[in-house]
Every structure is written in C-alpha cells, then in structure tokens.
Amino acid sequence: QAVLTQPASLSASPGASGSLTCTLRSDINVDAHRIYWYQQKPGSPPHYLLRYRSDSDKELGSGVPSRFSGSKNSSANVGILVISALQSEDEGDYYCMIWHSSAWVFGGGTKLTVL
C-alpha cells in the first residue's frame, strides 16, 4: 500500500469549494506529520502552496491566496487541501508530501479540473 494516496482526478465548478484529499497509510499517523501541498501547471515546476500540521502549526506559501487552506481528518487519517471560490486558474495537478522514514514521500497527485 502506498504511503500517500490521492484520488487521480477531481472536477468542481467555478465558485464552488474543492477538497483534495491525501490519505496516509494506516500505520502512519496523520496527526504526527506536517503535510505539504504543491500545485503544478503544465510545463511549469511545482509551486509551494502551504504546509499544515495543526491550526497552530501551519503556513501559507508566499503570495498564495487565502482561498487555499489546509486541514486534517484525524479519524480518517487524511490530510486535506481546501480551495474555496474555485477559479479556472486553479486547474492543475496537486501533490501532497510528508517526511516519512527519513525521506520525502509524494502522493501520486490529483488532477483538478474546474468546469
């Protein structure tokens, strides 16, 4: 089982909110990890969005709109990226990342379509 699992795709309407999930393998406690989120658009490098561990330990990347936020569902062992008021420019691939067993691990990525 993969360390981090993300749904391959997500579609949402402009103006709506979208929740992108990052499920940690059952033996890895989501509450013990900082989860990083990156956005990547075609032909561009990944762009740092935010880091979330808890409401008291979080950071929004420089220049990232406040429409982007992080959260967790501890009971489901899931990290969540919430994008409110979706815009067409939010389309792209989104990756989560954690530090696990002395190495960085990426999720497989979610392709977000706004239509």
Place this chain on the structure above:
Amino acid sequence: EVQLEQSGAGVRKPGESLKISCQFSGDSLTKFWIAWVRQMPGKGLEYMGVIYPDDSDTRYGPSFQGQVTISADKSIRVAYLQWSSLKASDTAIYYCAKSSKVGINWGFDSWGQGTLVTVSS
C-alpha cells in the same frame, strides 16, 4: 528573493554520463537543504535525495541510492546531480528545490525551473 537556476536540457545516449546543476542565490542558502526531484513523462513527483551545501551532508531516497550522485560546491553556490551510466528510463525532468527552513524535515518552498534529460540511442 531566493532563486534556483538549473542548467539546460541534456541529450545523451545510453551508457553515457551526465552532470546537471542547480545554482542557488540569496543569503545563507548554504544553510538550507537542496533536494532533487524526478518527474518522468506524464508522471508524478519522486524524491531522489537532498544535500546540505554547507557541509555536503547527503541523503538519498530509497529508490535512488547507488543510481545517482548528489554533490555541491558551496563556494559557488551550486548543487549537482550526476549519472555515470544513463539508461533510457532516466529520461525525465529533474527539479531542484530548497527547504523552507534549516532542517532536513522541512519541506520545499522554492523550486528550480527543471532540467529535461533525454536518454536515447
């Protein structure tokens, strides 16, 4: 502002060697970790390893140990990724990225523009 400037695209034949670079600018950048990340065509991001330029402490991701060499020259603020014998499966875009804080377990807040490596006979 922190900038990571990567070397240009490289085309090699299988079995050839290659060394690509990541020039980092900004204050105290030798005090952060620089990572290398692979993205194969149409695929996701894969962590390859990190280096602390200040003392060249290097750690490799489990899939890349022994496959590549990561190094740095702090005097000229450059990190390197090199192969001694390329394979067609090494065809990918390679990104360097900088840790957001001083500490190996702090994620990346700046990325280079990527270097396309093509290995083909």
